[in-house]
Amino acid sequence: MIKKPLIHYITHPIAMTDCANAILAIGGSPIMAEHHAEVQDITAKSSALVVNLGNTTDYRMQAMRLSGQVALEKRLPIVLDLTGIAVSSLRRTFAHDFITMFSPQLVKGNVSEILALLAFATQANGVDTGDNHLTTEQLMKMRSFCQAHSCILLVTGEIDVIVDLGRFICLKNGSDKLIQVTGTGCLLSGMLGYFLSQVSDLETVDAVVKAVGLLTIASEYADKNTAGLGSFKASLFDYLGNLKPNQIKGKILYFERQMPQDIVRYRKDNWHE
Ligand SMILES: Nc1ncnc2c1ncn2[C@@H]1O[C@H](COP(=O)(O)OP(=O)(O)OP(=O)(O)O)[C@@H](O)[C@H]1O
Numbered sequence: 001m002i003k004k005p006l007i008h009y010i011t012h013p014i015a016m017t018d019c020a021n022a023i024l025a026i027g028g029s030p031i032m033a034e035h036h037a038e039v040q041d042i043t044a045k046s047s048a049l050v051v052n053l054g055n056t057t058d059y060r061m062q063a064m065r066l067s068g069q070v071a072l073e074k075r076l077p078i079v080l081d082l083t084g085i086a087v088s089s090l091r092r093t094f095a096h097d098f099i100t101m102f103s104p105q106l107v108k109g110n111v112s113e114i115l116a117l118l119a120f121a122t123q124a125n126g127v128d129t130g131d132n133h134l135t136t137e138q139l140m141k142m143r144s145f146c147q148a149h150s151c152i153l154l155v156t157g158e159i160d161v162i163v164d165l166g167r168f169i170c171l172k173n174g175s176d177k178l179i180q181v182t183g184t185g186c187l188l189s190g191m192l193g194y195f196l197s198q199v200s201d202l203e204t205v206d207a208v209v210k211a212v213g214l215l216t217i218a219s220e221y222a223d224k225n226t227a228g229l230g231s232f233k234a235s236l237f238d239y240l241g242n243l244k245p246n247q248i249k250g251k252i253l254y255f256e257r258q259m260p261q262d263i264v265r266y267r268k269d270n271w272h273e
């Protein structure tokens, strides 16, 4: 385990400060560098690379390619956050190329973003999901994608789904205030980079469960203790920094199956919206 791992996160300005603060709160050291003359050196010194397609620019996409190459060579964990790809063919093309070239361990998006990656039609509303339910066919296609690219998919939403080569895991914690504050998904990606930097490849799924569990359980505590969105956000950071593993253990609402139809049923039975 690396003390204060350096997490190189190439991302957009909308949520950059929150992402850095979330990484700090959980014990990492964030760096958001994107200058082409320095990103390779910085990635080489880092313990994980996270790239996020929100509000993208040509400059930032090229920084991601330069860093992706170094991360691949150094076998660092890479997280790709698909922010906005459901409404942008530019981002979709970039995401596919990035996955082919640099083999990220983890590809993350909301339901609309993951469906768009797999060429399904979506009801996306900009960076927000417009889709909630998943079909057996869609889940099967996610599994095939993981097999083809040796990656894990994280589909966020009221019920998060982790897809790997042989199983599906649903995580049901969270607060609906998480979608009323912008950038909580982006902040989760930074946390995922931190948790992946702490484990070997074989433990990637456990690290994803821990990261999602920490954010969503922190959001439940914050929701209980606050009335509005401003104080919710402040409280969320308090809990991210202060929650101890034993306050999370036993609270994660976890459901694992191999068959996609079991996941479709579970999501239908447990969906609140
Ligand atoms: N309706 C909901 N109820 C409870 N938790 C939710 C809900 N929707 C999302 N979450 C949680 O919020 C976090 C962010 O997921 P979301 O799907 O909003 O990401 P996103 O669309 O990428 O976010 P952003 O664009 O704000 O970065 C996840 O941890 C997820 O578990």
Ligand SMILES: Cc1ncsc1CCO
Pocket: 012, 014, 015, 054, 055, 083, 127, 182, 183, 184, 186
């Ligand atoms: C990138 C971006 N664009 C609008 S809001 C936002 C941050 C959450 O995705």
